Amino acid sequence: MGMILLGGAIMNSAEVHPFGDPGPTAEEVCQQLERILSSGEFHSSERGRRFLQFIISETLAGRSEFLKAFTIANDVFGREVSFDAQNDPVVRIEAGRIRRRLERYYLVAGQTDPVTITVPKGGYVPRFEYSHRPEVPASLAPSPDAVQDVEAVDHERPFPGPGRSKLLIALVAGTFLVIAAALYSFLAPERSVSGGAIPGTSPTEASAPKVVVEVFGNGRPVDTTFDIAHGLRDEVIGQLAKFDDVVVIVDPSRAEGAAGYALQGNIQLDGERLRSVARLVRQFDGAVIWANNYDADLRAQSKLEIQSDVAEQIAIAVAQPYGAIFQADTDTIARQPQSGNWDAYACTLAYYSYRRSMSAQSHNTARDCLQRATQRFPKSATSWALLSLTYLDEMRFHYKLGTSSSVQPLELATSAAERAAALAPNNARVLQALMLVSFFKEDIDKALQAGAAAYAINPNDTEVAGEYGLRLAMSGKWQSGCELVSGAVNKNAGPKGYYEVGMALCALMRNDIRAAELWSRMSDLDYNPMHRLVLLSILGAAGKPADAKQEQDWLVAHAPELMNNIRREVSLRLQRPEDQDSFFSGLRALGIAIEPPQPE
Structure with missing residues (x-):
């Protein structure tokens, strides 16, 4: 791919590097564009490539204000002067596609590239940044393309509406609890x-x-x-x-x-x-x-x-x-007669049934089933991976499951994940288990490497994409992580209400308190007491003490140990001190004491 010629190109600093620090030069941007277009991991049609080249060329030449649907349709797609963007969505669709292609490229192949190119939602003007620039929390950065969080995905794929029935969710959870119990006996x-x-x-x-x-x-x-x-x-x-x-x-x-x-x-x-x-x-x-x-x-x-x-x-x-x-x-x-037999796939179903209901009973059923499956089928990498995740849940969801918060579950989870990796190192579910185990062991680099590898194997696995997005976001890479979580929610990733709390955190960190509260209330607040702690912090930031008191009373009644270990639980999930402080500020606004950090 030849270099794009940009005679007399002028960069508009207000558009291409909004954080105030010097952005990449035109030559560096062109080199990065050539790197992207020549990569086998940038999966785009010829028309999409022309689109990306055009918007970058026009921006570097100082003509970004002319990047409208009409001009792009005429110059890139050959549409006539009668083009109507309302009736012909070609430009909007292609822009959404390019955003996803760029996102995948940087997650899979471009992690060490010196320059990052994105196309913020709400327009067609690209943004250029140095990749090694310390990431600025979204709450501190101006956002020229600010979009309400409920519209944080391409317009052609709307989010599920906020009117999701909590009663229906409760009924579904109850149904799967019964199913999980029935899964103890298998074909x-x-x-x-x-x-x-x-x-x-x-x-x-x-x-x-x-x-x-x-x-x-x-x-x-x-x-x-x-x-x-x-x-x-x-x-x-x-x-x-x-x-x-x-x-x-x-x-x-x-x-x-x-x-x-x-x-x-x-x-x-x-x-x-x-x-x-x-x-x-x-x-x-x-x-x-x-x-x-x-x-x-x-x-x-x-x-x-x-x-x-x-x-x-x-x-x-x-x-x-x-x-x-x-x-x-x-x-x-669930309708089969109890026969005293089981197989590895039935235990897989038991695991996902447990994750939907998130009860102590369904957890024990899934754990016991997977333990037996790994004994009977010791070469089943998926069974080992799911067993690892089940052990890990005894630590990260222990307030919900009533399990011990000791380090033993993490050790068991690590051992099972390593056994799975030895059997199938290129299995997406195995890599997902390695990612989560490494994250909670605070080996963030290893966790994100495993997540990137899992996502590269199958970007359509919504559980992999959503969990990888959460780990990226909580390790401080909010922009790329929240994009993945947003996509998982848009594709109806399960369990219902699980990834919505991630979207609430994304909005909280960019100081969009209204969207944060909306997403938090769309999450399944009974799935894990940590979900209610997130809402409590958001309500504190929103200045709603009456609503906050209801959540605080619930936590004191149902998870008193959590309220005495807020810093420990938050620091297990949010890796950066500045992100932890953003979370704690909402709680402090309500007069909630946060225990001091432990001396190293």
């Missing part, structure tokens, strides 16, 4: 819930859910939909294969009843409007357990872009840890 490994064993596979492998991806239907064998249908199926297969917890079967004739599910789809074309229809069918009874439609405009996206975007959404909905397959399998296992 024999030779006949799992997702289908019979495939000859030649081990019991551990045979127990994983199997999905046969059928040929997608289309209109006529020679029209545009024929190519898109075949391309979409290939993309779906590729995206599903990134999930270690499912087995993808490509040839339906060779499934021989082994697949538990069939993924079916078809393509419909109406002028320039394209509709993709997908559904997941349970094989043993023909029940449709999930279905969705995806609409696209061929004027705004190429066929390849449509295939990639739709396949990503299908894979996330179907195969993520709290997606359609796992919900259906959990319900099915």
